[in-house]
Amino acid sequence: MADIEVVTTSERHDLDQEAEAAFRPTWPEFIFHDPVTDAYIKRVELYFPYYDIMLLEDGKVVAGGWGVPLQWDGQVSGLPDGGYDGALASAVTGQENAIPADTLCIMAAAVRADRQGAGLAGKALAALRERATSTGLLHVIAPVRPALKSRYPLTPMDNFARWMRTDGLHIDPxxxxxxxxxxSILASAPRSMVIKGTVADWEEWTGMAFPESGPYLVPDALDLVDIDREQNRGTYEETNLWMQHL
Ligand SMILES: CC(C)(COP(=O)(O)OP(=O)(O)OC[C@H]1O[C@@H](n2cnc3c(N)ncnc32)[C@H](O)[C@@H]1OP(=O)(O)O)[C@@H](O)C(=O)NCCC(=O)NCCS
Known part of the structure; x- marks a missing residue:
């Protein structure tokens, strides 16, 4: 049985390069071009380092996850508008305006490609949950990015959310x-991440050509990418799925 250690990312900058090599390939390139993440991520690192963790297996980086603390009233109607982007903004502005947080919003988790399917993501989520409760946060929520949804970009998230197997668990791993x-599943999170770029940007990010204006299916995108050649713009509005742990 391998030895798993949970570490705080900011305390192990010696592992930065190893973590980048482990996690960067697990994401599509376009994900790294969300302007809201760009605007807030430095302050997230500064304000909330305790909720940014890595799992080491025999000293090697195998999984990671991070979240942000924010205030939530426990109601679906009170979930941050704009999902992932909204949660980032709410956590950072909440901290700057001394609004007490009561909820951890888990933003992302990733597992090194060769260690997926071994339950490590669950361990990362459990470790984040533990950090939430040990610091007095009452709730844990997440704008989840379902792995299989990119195979069904034409299906609304509200429908996809209902696709359970006969054992009552979802078809999405x-x-x-x-x-x-x-x-448990709470609700869809429309416009959770909005990414815009020129047509050339989108061609570079996806390795595809977009010769005409219109909607396109893009690998690893949960929704269609809308290309407008006249405006020289590509727009992607990703819908995520709010889930609640605590
Ligand atoms: C999504 C992710 C975090 C899951 O991590 P994990 O440690 O592999 O998760 P688990 O071991 O709990 O596996 C969960 C299920 O996914 C399945 N699975 C894991 N990796 C898989 C893969 N590469 N392909 C297909 N199924 C996979 C497992 O078999 C398991 O299925 P089961 O419910 O039938 O047992 C990981 O695949 C990943 O890093 N993906 C890229 C980043 C990402 O999309 N993160 C999520 C959005 S924040």
Whole structure:
């Protein structure tokens, strides 16, 4: 049985390069061009380092996850508008305006490609949950990015959210990992991440050509990418799925 250690990312800058090599390939390039993340991520690192963790297996980086603390009233109607982007903004502005946080919003988790399917993501989620409760946060929520949704970009998230197997668990493996930790589905998170670029940007990010204006299916995108050649703009509005752990 391998030895798993949970570390705070900011305390192990010696592992930065190893972590980048482990996690960067698990994401599509366009994800790294969200302007809201760009605007807030430095302050997230400064304000909330305790909720940014890595799992080391025999000293090697195998999984990671991070979240942000924010105030939430426990109601679906009170979830941050704009999902992932909204949660980032709410956490940072909440901190700057001394609004007390009561909820950890888990923003992302990733597992090194050769260690996926071994339950490590669940361990990362559990470690974040533990940090939330040990610091007095009452709730844990997440704008989940279902792994399988990119195969169904034409299906609205509200429909996809209902696609359960006969055992009552979801057909999506990443939603299942949350469910096994007793998380439940709350609601769709429309416009969770909005990414805009020129047509050339989108061609570079995706390795595809977009010769005409219109909607396109893009690998690893959960929704269609809208290309407008006249305005020289590509727009992607990703819908995520709010889930609640605590
Ligand atoms: C999504 C992710 C975090 C899951 O991590 P994990 O440690 O592999 O998760 P688990 O071991 O709990 O596996 C969950 C399920 O996914 C399945 N699975 C894991 N990796 C898989 C893969 N590469 N392909 C297909 N299924 C996979 C497992 O078999 C398991 O299915 P089961 O419910 O039938 O047992 C990981 O695949 C990943 O890093 N993906 C890229 C980043 C990402 O999309 N993160 C999520 C959005 S924040």
């Amino acid at each position: 990443w939603i299942r990992t949350h469910q096994r930790l007793s998380a």
